[in-house]
Amino acid sequence: MKAHRWFTPWVLVLPALLWLGGFSLWPSINTLRLSFTDAKPLGGGADFVGLRNYTDLLNDSQVWDALLNSVVYMAICLPLLTALPLLIAILVEKPLRGIAFFRTAFYTPVIASAVVVGLIWTWLLDDRGFINNVSQRLHVIQEPLPFLTDRWLVIISAVSLTVWKGLGYYMIVYLAALGNVRQDLHEAAMMDGAGPIRRFWSVTVPAVRSTIFLVSILVCVAALRVFSELYILTGGKGGPGGQDSSLVMLIQQYARGFYGDLGYASALSVLLFVVTLIPMVVLARINSRADR
Amino acid sequence: MKIKILRYALLLFVLLITVGPFLWELSTSLKSGSEDIYTSTPNLLPQHPTLDNYSRVADAIPVFRYIGNSLIVAALVVGGNIVFSTLAGFAIARLKFRGRGVVLALFLATLVLPGEVTIISQFVTVRDLGLADSLIGVALPMMIAALNVLLLYNAFRALPEDIDQAAIVDGANVWQRLTRVSLPAVRGTIAVVAIFSFIAAWDDFLWPLIVLTSPDKFTLTVGLQYLSGTFAKDQRLVAAGTMIAFLPIALFFALLQRYFFKGVEEGGVKG
Structure with a gap:
């Protein structure tokens, strides 16, 4: 007895395949093609311009600023967002009265739009906002810190926002992994007189190592893709002289309006893709070396 | 203690x-x-x-219109993802056919690609379809996400093989096997997909910012950013605006969080 006709599976996967082709595969190829043209946002003919967009890229100081920002962004986010969510996941893992409430509450920043949390933090970090006011009151600082206007403080502010918004997300990823840690290992370690810190390093960390690896890749890629945080905190301007832009912010700027340049934006997209491959390859190598 | x-x-x-x-x-x-x-x-x-600040938001920007626009986009995205990811996930997990491995690999491969990389050429595609500056143009590329296909593939694959065999012996066709046998067993994952797609559509900012140009078509996030640009000095007004965007989704999530955490525990996220 035949379970189904040969074309039935294809009918079912067809819409999904069409979308995959039309909105993932073709755009990938098309991005590369566009990066060699001078396509404009408003349409009209696009001419082949060879490598011009790429040579412009190398001479664009904003691109170098954006890359530098990304490296700093990644360097701060990586340790914080791989470690803190794991600790929070351990904190909410075991049953306790009201734990479901805490889990949900910790996830709240994740479900809020980056625009919403960006505006909330813009207010918190304002010259006369909560953080500056309270810090002055407690005499931690004398003058308000220019969180939203200083070249490097803007990056630090945006990083804090990314870390704060990411805590709950990676907490969930770690929670799923912690569920698979064998309980008897913990018990055996406890019998041997190992304290909580010892057990964390010798039982939990080895057991969730592959998840730590996954999270570190996700964090790096997310740091390179940052857009909304910087856009909202700087009111869309990218800080003083546009120095606080990310690659994605530059892509967005060139995507719009009469003076936009989709060819150049596509070259930036190709650069973004290449840059996101770097942490993936590096981390994959570290991970496979640790396996041996 | x-x-x-x-x-x-x-x-x-x-x-x-x-x-x-x-x-x-x-x-x-x-x-x-x-x-x-x-x-x-x-x-x-x-x-x-x-509540004065809230009514002032409605005077400053057409906030109800923006909510409506966001809801239209969200409805299209949630509907598309539930229906089509279920069909595709079911076919790849439960039906044997030549090329199944290739199809699965294709969906997996696109996960590596950050969406921002292809956003420019997606815009070109949407523009060439005549959908630039339209809500359908905003929703269209998000209507079937590879991740959701894979989530449902995982859920369907986790069901025991025999339940299909029994149904086949009883003469059930593919459609009956999907709707009566398998679907009830993966409701948790479908809830996760629905929650994720709603949040993704409601919160999205970069893509509508690129696609939309006329203020009356703005989604809530784009309109909100416009509000803060115009009235940056009035923090009470901006705060009311952010709460208008945030409270519905917080409520939505609070109501559905049980299904969300259960779906996550069922292995939805484990992959």
């Missing part, structure tokens, strides 16, 4: 950090014009709570 108290103390500390900023924004949105919001001894509770 001491450990329990320490645990609650730590939980409350994390709670303060994660939820505190939302409460501060809510409090600001409820403060009246006569109350000093810049005081160096911050008051969480408004002295004279008022």
Whole structure:
């Protein structure tokens, strides 16, 4: 007895395949093609311009600023967002009265739009906002810190926002992994007189190592893709002289309006893709070396 | 006992950090014009709570229209993802056919690609379809996400092989096997897909910012950013605007969080 006709599976996967082709595969190829043209946002003919967009890229100081920002962004986010969510996941893992409430509450920043949390933090970090006011009151600082206007403080502010918004997300990823840690290992370690810190390093960390690896890749890629945080905190301007832009912010700027340049934006997209491959390859190598 | 108290103390500390900023924004949105919001001894509770700021948001931007626009986009995205990811996930997991491995590999491969990389050529595609500056253009590329296909593939694959065999022996066709046998068993994952797609559509900012140009087509996030650009000095107004965008989704999530965490535990995220 035949379970189904040969074309039935294809009918079912067809819409999904069409979308995959039309909105993932073709755009990938098309991005590369566009990066060699001078396509404009408003349409009209696009001419082949060879490598011009790429040579412009190398001479664009904003691109170098954006890359530098990304490296700093990644360097701060990586340790914080791989470690803190794991600790929070351990904190909410075991049953306790009201734990479901805490889990949900910790996830709240994740479900809020980056625009919403960006505006909330813009207010918190304002010259006369909560953080500056309270810090002055407690005499931690004398003058308000220019969180939203200083070249490097803007990056630090945006990083804090990314870390704060990411805590709950990676907490969930770690929670799923912690569920698979064998309980008897913990018990055996406890019998041997190992304290909580010892057990964390010798039982939990080895057991969730592959998840730590996954999270570190996700964090790096997310740091390179940052857009909304910087856009909202700087009111869309990218800080003083546009120095606080990310690659994605530059892509967005060139995507719009009469003076936009989709060819150049596509070259930036190709650069973004290449840059996101770097942490993936590096981390994959570290991970496979640790396996041996 | 001491450990329990320490645990609650730590939980409350994390709670303060994660939820505190939302409460501060809510409090600001409820403060009246006569109350000093810049005081160096911050008051969480408004002295004279008022909804005045909320009605002023509606005067400043067509906020109900933006909510409607966001809901249209979200409905298309949620509907598309539920229906088509289920069909595709079911076919790849439960039906044997030549090329199945290739199809699965294709969906997996696109996960590596950050969406921002292809956003420009997606815009070109949408523009060439004549959908630039339209809500359908915003929703279209998001209507079937590879991740959701894979989530449902995982869920369908986890079901035991025999339940299909029994149904085949009983003469059930593919459609009956999907709707009566398999579908009820993966409801948790479908809920996760629905929640994720709704949140993704409601919160999305970069893509609608690129596609939309006419102010009357803005989704809520784009309109909100416009509000803060025009009225940046009035933090009460901006706070009310952010709460209008945030409270519906917070409520939506609070109501459905049981299904979400259950779906996650069922292995939805484990992959």
